[in-house]
Amino acid sequence: MSLLDYFRSKKTNTASTAKERLQIIVAHERKRRSGPDYLPQLERDILEVIRKYVDIPADQIAVSLEQRSDELSVLELNVTFPDEKR
């Protein structure tokens, strides 16, 4: 371990790591809470269908339902495809 590493390791700030992790998981769970109960299952089903054709990891898909007004809800589907190199 070099002297530089020694100073660096002292700076490891686990509190800021905790904060970042919390912000992500809390935002995720809040979104889920506000949506209808069927949303997670819908997300899984859509993932299944896409996986028949393209192999994508589970975290590369996001489904959200946004209530725009009393009469309009928008179902948003976000899928990140892997690089087309094969």
Added chain:
Amino acid sequence: MAKIIVVTSGKGGVGKTTSSAAIGTGLALAGHKTVIVDFDIGLRNLDLIMGCERRVVYDFVNVINGEANLKQTLIKDKRVDNLFILPASQTRDKDALTKEGVERVLNELAQDFDFILCDSPAGIESGAMMALYFADEAVVVTNPEVSSVRDSDRIIGMLSSKSRRAEQGLEGIKEHLLLTRYNPERVQKGEMLSVEDVKEILAIELIGVIPESQAVLNASNSGQPVIMDKDSDAGQAYLDTVQRLLGEKVPLRFLTVEKKGFIKRIFGG
């Protein structure tokens, strides 16, 4: 009109009962007739923290089932005027609390008391849901630690969706964040989430910060609510918290590292 305040957290072991005992005692010390209700059916502990464990004759479930009346069941605190405890039952029947039964008991208490403090059990099962259902205000007890903050957020969600106020479309429960077991030294070193961090994540109003303190264990060992230890940092922090709950503006204390003087370093303290 009695105010119903739930002390809740989701996660266990963060200081709900300690806080319930301290805040309840503080409200009574300020002259408000207060009852602390233990909702932790099967795992009664408020009586121990309050030091009245040997005076329990009847309990909450007895009152709900009509086996005893409130007058027989309420335990009057021997140190503080205006302070009463309604102990939880030690029954293993988790569903002993019914919504109708709880409502009836709370209504009866409301005729006589200024504050009804509901000490919630951990978790999100029926006991915890009962404790928060009728609340007007909530004290969300949180440790500066990831699992506690996440569980608090979950409970905050329940407060705004699963309570009577939410179901009846009334004004929502007033939520207060109480940060406990706070260690300014570790915050300064970047080892612990700061007050600001937790506030930013949970986004509810801060009612108090209780420092990690040896006084808390000493208090529970002897069955004295820590707020009665007026020389201790935790006791003073709870006194401040109660004042804020009563609407006064009190600056936060014990947020920074106390610089130890030369004498203190040698002789301790």
